[in-house]
Amino acid sequence: MHCVRGLLSSVLIFLMIAGQTPALTAQDSGSASAAAQSQAAQTPSTPPSAPQPQATAAKPVRMIDYSKPRSHFPNPIAPYLPHRVPEPSLQNSLRLEQLLQNGKLMLSLDDAIALALENNLDLAIARYNLSIADTDILRAKAGQSTRGVSTGIVQGTPGGGVGGLGTGASGAGPGGTSGGAGGAGAGAGGIVSSTLGTGPAIESFDPFVSGTLQLEHARFPQSNLVTTGVPTLNQNSAVGDFTYSQGWATGTAMQLGFNNTRQISNSVFSILQPTINSSFRLTMRQHLLQGIGLNNQLRFIRIAKNDKRISESAFRQQVQTTVSQIQNIYWDLVNAYEDLKVKERSLALANKTLADNRKQVEIGTLAPIEIVRAQSEAAVRQQDLIVSQTALQLQQLLMMNAITRDLPTKGSPLLNAPVVPTDTMSLPADEALPSVDDLLQQALTNRPEIEQSQLTLMNDNISRKAARNSLLPTVDLFGFYGASGLAGVNFRPFAPCGTTLKSNCIPAGIGSGYPNAFANLFNSSAPDKGAGVSITIPIRNRGAQADHVRSELEYRQAELREQQLKNQIGIEVRNAQFALQQNKARVVAAQEGQRLAQESLDAEQKKYALGASTNILVLQAQRDLAQSESNTVAAMSAYEKSRVELDRVTGNTLQHNSIQLSEAEVGVVSAKPVTPNVVPRTEPITDETAPQPQLPPPPK
Numbered sequence: 001m002h003c004v005r006g007l008l009s010s011v012l013i014f015l016m017i018a019g020q021t022p023a024l025t026a027q028d029s030g031s032a033s034a035a036a037q038s039q040a041a042q043t044p045s046t047p048p049s050a051p052q053p054q055a056t057a058a059k060p061v062r063m064i065d066y067s068k069p070r071s072h073f074p075n076p077i078a079p080y081l082p083h084r085v086p087e088p089s090l091q092n093s094l095r096l097e098q099l100l101q102n103g104k105l106m107l108s109l110d111d112a113i114a115l116a117l118e119n120n121l122d123l124a125i126a127r128y129n130l131s132i133a134d135t136d137i138l139r140a141k142a143g144q145s146t147r148g149v150s151t152g153i154v155q156g157t158p159g160g161g162v163g164g165l166g167t168g169a170s171g172a173g174p175g176g177t178s179g180g181a182g183g184a185g186a187g188a189g190g191i192v193s194s195t196l197g198t199g200p201a202i203e204s205f206d207p208f209v210s211g212t213l214q215l216e217h218a219r220f221p222q223s224n225l226v227t228t229g230v231p232t233l234n235q236n237s238a239v240g241d242f243t244y245s246q247g248w249a250t251g252t253a254m255q256l257g258f259n260n261t262r263q264i265s266n267s268v269f270s271i272l273q274p275t276i277n278s279s280f281r282l283t284m285r286q287h288l289l290q291g292i293g294l295n296n297q298l299r300f301i302r303i304a305k306n307d308k309r310i311s312e313s314a315f316r317q318q319v320q321t322t323v324s325q326i327q328n329i330y331w332d333l334v335n336a337y338e339d340l341k342v343k344e345r346s347l348a349l350a351n352k353t354l355a356d357n358r359k360q361v362e363i364g365t366l367a368p369i370e371i372v373r374a375q376s377e378a379a380v381r382q383q384d385l386i387v388s389q390t391a392l393q394l395q396q397l398l399m400m401n402a403i404t405r406d407l408p409t410k411g412s413p414l415l416n417a418p419v420v421p422t423d424t425m426s427l428p429a430d431e432a433l434p435s436v437d438d439l440l441q442q443a444l445t446n447r448p449e450i451e452q453s454q455l456t457l458m459n460d461n462i463s464r465k466a467a468r469n470s471l472l473p474t475v476d477l478f479g480f481y482g483a484s485g486l487a488g489v490n491f492r493p494f495a496p497c498g499t500t501l502k503s504n505c506i507p508a509g510i511g512s513g514y515p516n517a518f519a520n521l522f523n524s525s526a527p528d529k530g531a532g533v534s535i536t537i538p539i540r541n542r543g544a545q546a547d548h549v550r551s552e553l554e555y556r557q558a559e560l561r562e563q564q565l566k567n568q569i570g571i572e573v574r575n576a577q578f579a580l581q582q583n584k585a586r587v588v589a590a591q592e593g594q595r596l597a598q599e600s601l602d603a604e605q606k607k608y609a610l611g612a613s614t615n616i617l618v619l620q621a622q623r624d625l626a627q628s629e630s631n632t633v634a635a636m637s638a639y640e641k642s643r644v645e646l647d648r649v650t651g652n653t654l655q656h657n658s659i660q661l662s663e664a665e666v667g668v669v670s671a672k673p674v675t676p677n678v679v680p681r682t683e684p685i686t687d688e689t690a691p692q693p694q695l696p697p698p699p700k
Contacts, residue, residue: 063666066134067308069141090406093118095669100413107399108422109330109678113657114669115403116326117319122154123664124405126318130665133304133311140300143205143247145197149307151314151452153321159332159398160325193558195551196459197303199466200291203247214239229268237263249297251287256280257482262514272488272510278517281482281528289472296469299462306455313455317448319664320653326402327644327675333399334421335637336392339630343385346626350378353618370615377619381626395419425636426679427587433580439573439650446651447569453562460558464551470544479531485520487511569649576646583639590628590635597621597628643677 070078095115099105117123129149136146220233240260247253257280264274291297354374360366396419401407408414434442444450489512510516520526538544601621607613647653654661658674 064131064134066131067137067141069138088124092404092406096404096414100417103413103417105400105414105417105419106422107330107403107419108680109327109675110673112326112330112399112403113323113659113673113675116322117659117664117669117673118667119403119405120157120322120326121405122157122322122325123318124667125154125156126315127665127667129311130308130315133308136304136307137301140304141205143202143297144300145202146300146304146307149311151310153314153318155321155325157322157325157329157402159395160327160329160402193456193460193554195467195547195554196463197300197466198463198547198551199299199470200287200296202297202300203249203251203253204245205247205249207244207246209242209244211242212239227267227269228265230266233265233267235263235265237261247297249294251292251297253285255283257283260514260517272486274488276487276514276517277484278487278514278521279482279484279528280521281480283478283480285476285478285534288475288477290469290474292469295462296466299466302462303459306459310452310455313448313451315665316654316661317452319659319661320448320648320651323653323657323659324644324648328641329395329399329402330421330423331425331637331640331644333392333395333419334423334425334640335633336388336395337421338424338633338636340385340388340392342626342629342633343381343388345629346622347378347381347385349622349625350374350381350619353615353622354378357615366615373615373619377622384626422681423678424681425633425640426677427584427636427639428677431584431677433577436574436577439577439646440570442650442652443569443573444566446655447649448651449565449569450562453558453565457555457558457562460551460555464548464555467544467548467551471541471548473538474534474536476534477531478534480529482528483521483524484526484528485517486526487513487517487520572649573646576642576649580639580642580646583635583642586635587632587639590632594625594628594632597625601625 066083070081072079075081093115095111095118096105099107099111129151133149136149140146214237216235216237216239218235218237220235222228222231222233225231238261242258244256244258245254259277259279261277262274263277286292354371354377357366357370357374361368361371399419400414408417433439487510510520601618601624604613604618604621608615608618644653647656653659656676658671660669660671663669663671
């Protein structure tokens with residue numbers, strides 16, 4: 001019982017001492033009670049009862065700030081409990097079903113962008129990087145190295161490539177990303193970042209408490225009787241040792257050790273049975289050269305915060321890329337829709353010509369070979385129509401994939417719903433483009449890649465300063481203070497003291513219980529104190545030299561990469577402006593060509609009616625008209641996509657489409673985007689996927 005009471009007393013006393021020790025860490029203050037929030041990838045809340053296409057959720061989705069640790073209060077074991085990250089939701093937003101009309105998904109460009117911001121999986125995947133960056137900040141606050149954040153662009157949405165690519169392409173990193181900055185060890189874009197975070201060891205800003213409680217029974221055969229006076233030493237011991245350690249951002253470390261033992265044995269020479277020992281030692285250590293100062297000790301926190309900013313910038317770039325993809329897919333859908341109309345008109349014209357030829361053959365004014373020629377032409381138009389129909393169905397599938405988390409399954413009203421674009425392509429009459437210099441300035445100001453490059457340079461600069469400090473020898477100043485206490489029961493009043501037998505030869509002030517041993521720690525009866533300097537000098541210091549030179553080289557390399565990025569952006573801006581000008585001229589030329597083809601067909605039909613032309617020339621004029629209409633549609637689609645590309649390369653995609661980045665971060669769009677220079681479709685909508693009438697059978 002004395003052993004148990006002693007151990008419990010030591011535990012309580014130590015906890016009281018540890019609770020009074022100031023926790024001057026480099027962590028930011030924060031409480032987990034303010035983080036009662038849900039994961040970014042969580043399903044938006046239930047919308048209001050009244051359907052409103054412009055809003056799908058009544059409650060905003062809040063993101064958890066994982067950079068704030070759980071507090072011990074009010075739950076003392078909260079820091080030791082696992083976090084529950086919600087499973088990703090595959091449920092589509094309610095906006096999708098609100099756009100259904102008569103079994104068709106009536107989709108405008110603004111609706112497509114809003115649905116993509118809520119449902120697109122590229123964005124859903126990229127959102128996790130924001131929270132992953134928070135965990136690096138939390139880890140750095142504890143004095144540990146960061147793990148890095150992937151900041152590449154996810155391009156897993158097929159069909160709407162950016163930068164001239166026809167389809168989405170996955171990068172080299174995890175999750176379809178390219179290996180970006182933000183703590184990535186391997187680097188990206190031809191540069192190396194392997195020394196990111198190098199430098200002196202970081203102190204542990206999180207306090208640590210360790211302890212050992214042990215009971216032991218042992219028997220030791222003795223080779224002589226001089227030490228113990230017995231041939232076999234029987235010994236029972238109880239140990240209660242505790243250690244508290246902590247570091248600070250100044251390069252200071254503290255360790256407090258508190259040791260307690262209680263031992264009883266059959267030794268005839270032991271004066272105290274049982275013997276109770278208690279001791280403590282407080283040691284303080286301060287770096288004087290290597291590892292001193294806030295710049296070295298807080299570098300991981302600063303790098304982690306810069307990485308969070310990089311991940312936020314990368315997410316903005318992801319939103320711009322995804323929105324550009326959606327716009328390209330939408331214009332491809334409009335292209336396929338308009339091209340199908342062209343093919344339908346072409347087939348109808350060919351069928352009319354075939355019917356007219358039949359009548360003329362029946363009355364004997366036309367040779368039967370003209371029926372065969374007209375049938376052949378109609379068959380070609382039918383083939384073109386089928387190709388156009390399947391192309392439209394593919395574009396509808398690509399669009400459905402881009403604006404949903406999960407494609408419609410059996411039982412869903414969206415399963416067989418055709419996607420009908422309600423906007424059409426147009427050529428502004430007076431489109432005034434800014435000058436090249438203005439476009440370049442916009443790109444250098446708005447492009448997220450520039451911001452990411454600058455933040456990466458800041459991280460590289462932090463690392464190279466730390467690598468420079470690691471060249472210095474290690475010189476530490478330390479001091480310690482401690483004491484020891486002894487207590488026990490004198491079960492042998494007359495015991496050998498030196499060479500004679502004396503009564504009560506134990507030192508004065510030693511009591512019989514643990515409280516006496518503990519009290520002796522603070523009466524300076526047995527102090528243990530001292531100070532010193534610890535010096536470690538690497539003779540050749542080649543490892544530190546290599547890291548320092550490498551960090552300098554990587555910093556200079558990153559500076560050149562930033563300039564190369566600016567030059568590359570300049571080329572992209574000029575190329576996008578040239579493409580816009582070229583495609584505008586292409587549209588004008590295609591429209592003039594279509595007008596010429598229409599007038600040529602009208603003229604040829606009039607001449608044919610007067611007997612001044614042939615059936616072959618009429619069919620050729622019909623083919624020319626169909627081709628010119630297809631050329632106009634393709635030119636308009638290329639022009640619209642070139643406007644999308646110009647917005648992307650200048651970094652104006654979000655601004656020009658009135659997109660709120662905060663809404664994109666949580667996947668809930670309350671204010672629908674507004675795309676400029678988009679014209680709603682005016683002609684009535686028909687079912688583009690309905691089977692077309694077959695050709696009439698050939699004459700017998």
